[in-house]
Amino acid sequence: MSASAENLANLTCPAPLATRDTVLLGHGSGGRLSGELVRNVFLPALGDPILGALEDQATFEIDGARLAFTTDSFVVKPLFFRGGDIGSLAVHGTINDLAVGGAEPLFLSAAFILEEGLPMETLRRVARSMGEAAAAASVRIVAADTKVVEKGSGDGLFINTTGIGRVRPGVKLSAANARPGDKVILSGYIGDHGIAILAEREGLQFDTPIGSDSAPLHTLTRAMLYTAGASIRAMRDPTRGGLASTLNEIAGRSKVTIEIEETAIPVREEVKGACEMLGLDPLHVANEGKLVAIVAAEAAEAIIEAMRRNPLGVDARVVGTVTGTGREMVLMRTAFGTTRIVDMLAGEQLPRIC
Amino acid sequence: MSASAENLANLTCPAPLATRDTVLLGHGSGGRLSGELVRNVFLPALGDPILGALEDQATFEIDGARLAFTTDSFVVKPLFFRGGDIGSLAVHGTINDLAVGGAEPLFLSAAFILEEGLPMETLRRVARSMGEAAAAASVRIVAADTKVVEKGSGDGLFINTTGIGRVRPGVKLSAANARPGDKVILSGYIGDHGIAILAEREGLQFDTPIGSDSAPLHTLTRAMLYTAGASIRAMRDPTRGGLASTLNEIAGRSKVTIEIEETAIPVREEVKGACEMLGLDPLHVANEGKLVAIVAAEAAEAIIEAMRRNPLGVDARVVGTVTGTGREMVLMRTAFGTTRIVDMLAGEQLPRIC
Numbered sequence: 071m072s073a074s075a076e077n078l079a080n081l082t083c084p085a086p087l088a089t090r091d092t093v094l095l096g097h098g099s100g101g102r103l104s105g106e107l108v109r110n111v112f113l114p115a116l117g118d119p120i121l122g123a124l125e126d127q128a129t130f131e132i133d134g135a136r137l138a139f140t141t142d143s144f145v146v147k148p149l150f151f152r153g154g155d156i157g158s159l160a161v162h163g164t165i166n167d168l169a170v171g172g173a174e175p176l177f178l179s180a181a182f183i184l185e186e187g188l189p190m191e192t193l194r195r196v197a198r199s200m201g202e203a204a205a206a207a208s209v210r211i212v213a214a215d216t217k218v219v220e221k222g223s224g225d226g227l228f229i230n231t232t233g234i235g236r237v238r239p240g241v242k243l244s245a246a247n248a249r250p251g252d253k254v255i256l257s258g259y260i261g262d263h264g265i266a267i268l269a270e271r272e273g274l275q276f277d278t279p280i281g282s283d284s285a286p287l288h289t290l291t292r293a294m295l296y297t298a299g300a301s302i303r304a305m306r307d308p309t310r311g312g313l314a315s316t317l318n319e320i321a322g323r324s325k326v327t328i329e330i331e332e333t334a335i336p337v338r339e340e341v342k343g344a345c346e347m348l349g350l351d352p353l354h355v356a357n358e359g360k361l362v363a364i365v366a367a368e369a370a371e372a373i374i375e376a377m378r379r380n381p382l383g384v385d386a387r388v389v390g391t392v393t394g395t396g397r398e399m400v401l402m403r404t405a406f407g408t409t410r411i412v413d414m415l416a417g418e419q420l421p422r423i424c
Numbered sequence: 425m426s427a428s429a430e431n432l433a434n435l436t437c438p439a440p441l442a443t444r445d446t447v448l449l450g451h452g453s454g455g456r457l458s459g460e461l462v463r464n465v466f467l468p469a470l471g472d473p474i475l476g477a478l479e480d481q482a483t484f485e486i487d488g489a490r491l492a493f494t495t496d497s498f499v500v501k502p503l504f505f506r507g508g509d510i511g512s513l514a515v516h517g518t519i520n521d522l523a524v525g526g527a528e529p530l531f532l533s534a535a536f537i538l539e540e541g542l543p544m545e546t547l548r549r550v551a552r553s554m555g556e557a558a559a560a561a562s563v564r565i566v567a568a569d570t571k572v573v574e575k576g577s578g579d580g581l582f583i584n585t586t587g588i589g590r591v592r593p594g595v596k597l598s599a600a601n602a603r604p605g606d607k608v609i610l611s612g613y614i615g616d617h618g619i620a621i622l623a624e625r626e627g628l629q630f631d632t633p634i635g636s637d638s639a640p641l642h643t644l645t646r647a648m649l650y651t652a653g654a655s656i657r658a659m660r661d662p663t664r665g666g667l668a669s670t671l672n673e674i675a676g677r678s679k680v681t682i683e684i685e686e687t688a689i690p691v692r693e694e695v696k697g698a699c700e701m702l703g704l705d706p707l708h709v710a711n712e713g714k715l716v717a718i719v720a721a722e723a724a725e726a727i728i729e730a731m732r733r734n735p736l737g738v739d740a741r742v743v744g745t746v747t748g749t750g751r752e753m754v755l756m757r758t759a760f761g762t763t764r765i766v767d768m769l770a771g772e773q774l775p776r777i778c
Contacts, residue, residue, distance in 0.1 A: 093542040098572030111544070112568055115551035116534070116558070120566040128566035130531060132590055135489035141533035141586055145571045177484060179495035180470070181584050183537070188447040190465070197469035204470070212474040212482035213586075214466055217499045218452030219776060223579035230535050232495055232567075232586035236486055422573060 100310025101415030124323070125244060126306060127171035129237055138173035140164060141232040147422040149196065149227055151270040153281030156229055157199035159424060162286050162358060163309070164233040165207055169288035170305040170361055172243045172295055173235030178204060179213035180231055185224035196227060207286040238295055247303035248324035253370040254390035255363045257290065257383050259283070260313050261341040264355035264420055268344065276340040285359030290380045294363065297376040301369030307361050309424055311415040314353035316362055317400045318414040329401045330390030330412070354415045356423045364392065448772070454664025455769030478677070479598060480660060481525035483591055492527035494518060495586040501776040503550065503581055505624040507635030510583055511553035513778060516640050516712060517663070518587040519561055523642035524659040524715055526597045526649055527589030532558060533567035534585055539578035550581060561640040592649055601657035602678035607724040608744035609717045611644065611737050613637070614667050615695040618709035618774055622698065630694040639713030644734045648717065651730040655723030661715050663778055665769040668707035670716055671754045672768040683755045684744030684766070708769045710777040718746065
């Protein structure tokens with residue numbers, strides 16, 4: 071759930087009043103409207119302090135065991151895409167929400183909402199993909215559920231995965247922990263997942279086809295924590311809402327200004343091109359196998375070195391700095407030397423991206 | 425997930441071949457087709473021994489803590505009904521799957537799939553109901569997620585709840601544990617939830633309106649385990665597929681014959697009447713606040729006494745006996761003194777009952 075969506079009044083293009091009282095696609099964007107929904111509906115109703123902490127995972131103790139717990143539903147469209155499918159994505163997504171909380175993912179549940187008429191072969195293929203993704207990541211799918219809704223009341227197949235992990239001793243990560251001087255590390259190229267899905271939907275062709283970056287990040291986070299656990303303030307995977315929304319969440323929670331360098335942020339030429347063509351900002355496009363970490367400056371180099379030894383971190387680099395407190399915002403020094411404000415995603419850019 | 429669905433060849437009314445290859449509403453019934461889906465699609469693909477045990481909850485240890493873990497999606501229609509709503513139902517359902525595994529429910533996640541255009545007030549009302557149900561049961565909703573799908577790709581609101589509980593020391597319940605001589609205890613009247621939903625959908629009127637029995641059963645199971653934990657072989661809540669499907673699952677898993685007495689099974693006159701009118705068998709109608717327990721004969725009386733001191737167990741009674749091994753089936757001595765086979769639900773009776 072996203073945290074730092076600002077007051078609705080900040081929306082540059084406010085929805086007409088009548089639609090305010092209904093759910094909009096933008097409420098699922100991971101951006102401002104998602105944050106508003108959390109703040110105005112879920113937190114007042116469910117009102118739990120752990121939920122209110124707005125991390126990507128809940129952490130608590132049971133009989134001395136320190137556990138992380140996270141849930142995500144997947145409604146991605148289409149079900150199959152270059153680089154993955156809804157099944158592997160559902161496994162990776164929940165593994166990643168545990169991993170960026172400093173937890174070792176252990177057990178997953180999988181719950182399916184099927185639309186009547188879904189080809190059984192589609193379901194088999196998705197289930198196999200989930201089983202393979204879980205096995206490859208050494209996590210176990212131990213609980214499951216299936217519901218079926220009438221034709222026209224669903225859209226083929228939705229999956230919820232919920233995961234439990236063991237939090238590593240001594241680890242205490244939080245989006246509220248960033249402080250001035252900290253470095254912002256990004257693990258690799260951004261925008262691949264969003265553009266891969268969009269290409270699939272719109273039939274876009276690239277010289278070098280873009281595949282989703284969907285991947286389980288727990289071996290990467292393990293290496294980072296092993297190297298310099300005490301120097302890592304926060305980790306997040308910039309999924310819905312993209313890097314911009316994730317950094318804004320951290321800035322908001324930590325009450326700091328984050329400055330990033332446009333030229334430091336790795337974006338593939340094809341992704342850049344597609345974004346230009348479609349009027350998208352790569353900073354708002356979803357990723358499913360990338361992480362951003364806020365780390366103490368003195369540990370940044372060692373952490374990046376450790377990341378680069380992992381296949382999922384070979385392009386890791388520092389992309390910015392926490393520059394001050396008081397003004398909660400994200401700024402970007404552009405390639406032209408100017409500075410612009412990087413906003414959380416407003417409205418909805420690519421519905422059903424995960 | 426349901427366990428003992430028999431070979432497809434046993435279906436009295438086989439689906440035409442063409443439809444075998446697509447998902448049918450009956451695959452969500454909790455009956456034979458659900459079992460087939462689990463056996464033919466999910467177990468081969470996900471292939472985990474804990475999942476393969478087919479209990480209503482997974483149990484495992486993390487750092488010495490013995491945990492139970494269960495997931496359920498809720499697609500009930502309509503969202504609000506006499507005696508509850510999708511929100512309270514989603515909280516109670518997951519609490520109950522933990523409770524019947526001998527666990528103390530502690531933490532829940534809540535994941536929402538919203539259809540664009542859902543009135544915000546509907547969502548608020550459901551969220552409030554979840555918060556109240558969780559607070560009343562002393563469980564905490566600590567993780568959440570929201571996705572939005574386009575109008576026409578969902579049906580208002582689906583909720584997944586996944587729960588974690590602490591398994592009580594010494595407790596070892598399993599549907600595979602029933603043995604000859606054991607007694608079958610039922611906690612109260614059956615069929616209320618299914619008929620309440622049906623009444624809502626079809627506009628049925630009763631002299632005494634039937635409300636859903638949706639309720640959290642963990643204080644009842646706690647009392648039972650406290651009284652005679654070592655004598656309880658198995659507990660289940662007979663939801664989708666009703667008492668008949670639950671008893672068939674236990675008979676199948678334990679490889680025993682279970683005999684029940686029609687006259688001992690409490691069914692309200694209004695539920696009986698509605699079932700007769702609509703051609704339903706109350707044994708197949710869903711419950712959301714009832715449990716069935718298989719217990720050692722010598723402990724049955726003490727367990728029932730303990731149950732009757734709990735408001736959710738005042739109508740608890742012995743309704744049957746485990747009579748033998750080898751023939752895995754459920755038999756019922758009818759009010760007329762004859763004996764009939766009680767089958768698992770075949771096909772679908774009441775779609776989207778939970």
